[in-house]
Amino acid sequence: MQDNATTKPCPLCKSPGRFHRLVDEYPLAKCTACGFVYVDVSDQHIEDVTFNYGDSAKAHYAESQSIIDFLWFDKISRKLTAGKTNLKVLDIGCGNGVLLQQFQKRGCDSYGSDPSPWAQDCVRHHGYKMIPTIEKANVDPDFFDIITSTSTLEHVARPVEHLTEIIRILKPGGKAYFTIPNYGSLPIRLRIVKGRLVAPPGHCSYFTTRTLRYLFTRQDYADKIAKIKINSYGIPESYGIYSWFSRKLKRSKKKPKDTASAPPKAEAKPKPDAGRRVDSKALLVGVYYWCGRPFGLGDKLEATITKA
Numbered sequence: 001m002q003d004n005a006t007t008k009p010c011p012l013c014k015s016p017g018r019f020h021r022l023v024d025e026y027p028l029a030k031c032t033a034c035g036f037v038y039v040d041v042s043d044q045h046i047e048d049v050t051f052n053y054g055d056s057a058k059a060h061y062a063e064s065q066s067i068i069d070f071l072w073f074d075k076i077s078r079k080l081t082a083g084k085t086n087l088k089v090l091d092i093g094c095g096n097g098v099l100l101q102q103f104q105k106r107g108c109d110s111y112g113s114d115p116s117p118w119a120q121d122c123v124r125h126h127g128y129k130m131i132p133t134i135e136k137a138n139v140d141p142d143f144f145d146i147i148t149s150t151s152t153l154e155h156v157a158r159p160v161e162h163l164t165e166i167i168r169i170l171k172p173g174g175k176a177y178f179t180i181p182n183y184g185s186l187p188i189r190l191r192i193v194k195g196r197l198v199a200p201p202g203h204c205s206y207f208t209t210r211t212l213r214y215l216f217t218r219q220d221y222a223d224k225i226a227k228i229k230i231n232s233y234g235i236p237e238s239y240g241i242y243s244w245f246s247r248k249l250k251r252s253k254k255k256p257k258d259t260a261s262a263p264p265k266a267e268a269k270p271k272p273d274a275g276r277r278v279d280s281k282a283l284l285v286g287v288y289y290w291c292g293r294p295f296g297l298g299d300k301l302e303a304t305i306t307k308a
């Protein structure tokens, strides 16, 4: 074996990989044929980590979910369900069920899937239906109208097999929507920051626009996908920026107030009439989204595939 050869073949095309870089003592490999980057440890090790997020994940979700996430989930659920009724929706890797809440609000029959016990408790508590991981759930073919997978595919060690199952359980004409970290984002390309997005072994699959397109166009299911749309989006390293502001804000809130000398509060100004008001939420999401669109260098990738 050559010095820089890897032990695990490429999960996308089964070609050999070469050593790419070391992150937190985990070797990342890059496929010599398709360029896909993946963690060079056993699938079992990845599953052991990914399927057993403890209660600490609950706190992590609560801390890392920002207003952008909530607005984003509102936007994508609105877009995917527009003009349709009686939809069966599955959210893979549903975590604390924030996206499912949006679908339920829009009258969808909502299912969640997440291997972590804390997430299952969370979802049941909110009254959604829960299935095991889709590979183990034995779902009927052509069952779901919409399948979402937000920030989940990067945790999947065998993306081809995973996507094969998604396509099998999706109805013809149904849509699957994905968001994942963009390994081709500007900070990662420049190696300025490691970021939250390069986090092995939990994050085991590192997609760029090119390798994600390659995943969707593999022969295993190419004839079953009618349409593929991939964009990069999001201000690069926005989580780092958000965390910085959030810490600053918390610190400033902790300072004791000098209430005695504080000037009396000015009376609230009347709100401008609705017709002239700028939708600040839409503006916030718009700025966040479009800053990452040019040249595929944004924080994340979004993809929509339509089943033939």
Ligand SMILES: [Zn+2]
Pocket: 010, 011, 012, 013, 014, 015, 031, 032, 033, 034, 035, 036
């Ligand atoms: Zn490959």
